[in-house]
Amino acid sequence: MLLRKKVIIITGAGGGLGAGLARVCHREGAAVVVADVRAEAAQSVARPCGRRGLAVACDVRVDADLRRLVAETVRRFGRIDGLVNNAGVNFAKAFLDTTEDDWERVISVDLKPVFFLTQYVCRQMLRQKPGGGSIINISSVHSQAVLPGSGPYDAAKWGVVGMGKSIAVELAARGIRVNTISPGLLNTQIWKDIMAAAPSRKECLAHWRAQIPLGRVIEPDEIGELAAFLLSDRSRSMTGANVLADGGMSSQLISKEPYEPKPIQGRDK
Template identity: 50%
Template sequence: MPKGKHLRLKDKVVIVTGSGAGIGKSIAEVFAAEGAKIVAGSRREINGQPVVEGIIDAGGEAVFVKCDVSEEAGVKKLIETAVSTYGGIDVLVNNAGVNFVKPFEKVEPADWDRVINTDLRGTYLCSWYSVPHMLKRGGGSIINITSVHTLACLPGAAPYDAAKWGIIGLTKSMAVEFASRKIRVNALSPGLIDTQIWDDIQAASPDIDECLSYWWSNIPAGRVGTPKEIAHTALFLAGDESRYTTGANIVVDGGMTSQLISQEPYQSKSLEGKTRE
């Protein structure tokens, strides 16, 4: 840990789900560098354990818990490990999530259950088990990683859209219910971020130049975001600087959802706003 630096999460106990890769990994690393004690929950030990080892090697504190957030027993173990190892819970980052794209008619009940159980039920379960411990500490911060899908939807993403919109409802309901007891609950909605999904999009594209030009015309910033850019917004939501922020859905998307339609491949002349006679 950097000596003499003001650490924004010094000694805060933070649970991060889905911390074995992508955004969750970055959140765990950035928070640990700010002095947090990380309880890293992930389904797969093979990628979850090295993240924890990396944090410890860098002088931080972290423990790995193998857990599937859709299963109550795993979530219980995650919460119990946080309490038995570090004495309580201050921050919960509900990050674990899965998605796929397929036509609605092909979405079988098992597909629906997989997404809803991980993204929505997992967020509920981790929150439900964490709340009593946060209340014992006099408050806490819950950060739900949602998506730009909470502002607009895509064809072929019905279970994901339903799950992420559901998380917004849960976020706002819990924010209202717990505001007086000092647990803040916020959603953080990323646009397209440079993780496995971006690799998959590019690999599935028949023409990479067309793929890039399509995406850049849909993202005003002209690039995908980095996991660290999401982690830094999460850091604001975790710490005291956001103490008056609750029930919010903070969008970090390079302008993607502020743009009405994708940019034209040609330049239009400027419009003068004439009135019809």
């Protein structure tokens, strides 16, 4: 087991990717702190973890909630070894129509609390013995290439990559590592919404298969396995990295033609 005796906080863990992260961390032996603004959802994810699970109602937009999350974790488990900044809201609206309220809504969840919760957790990690720990920020394939109408989301997701590198180089000598995971399309509510909005399931699957070289969406537990590795001592050589888990999506310039093109040869002079 990769995470035996480790105590890991995961934000936004009441559903979607966060619930998968919590499941895998628990399976790998960690005590998991399931933090979510939806208290009942957090409890239903923490319950199967038994004594190695703790649900904390936490709105990451509220500074007092972030401080209480750290305090409740230390009160229950005595220390913190890992943090996954996962809570996030999605956004799609034309740039020219985007308001200050839209900007605040995204940045107040996807960017600002990543900085301050990391700070509160790192202060605790430096106080405890043995000190140090591992932080993961959940960014997105949007940290490589973007979609129209996603400005605030992109600002936040590029922001957490840079912020992660900055904290990584600052705290490396003190035993704290900070890495980012950039997932591609995940099998969470977003994918269900995309399918529901398409004229047919068949067309929707064909479109996305063409966009993702692996030919499928990524399961939350698959990102959980990557996160477990980055939270564990096995990844001790890694800090400041942005690890893509996007099924090859960002490596593909455009999708393949739906017809078989003739071979193209360069012309010699």
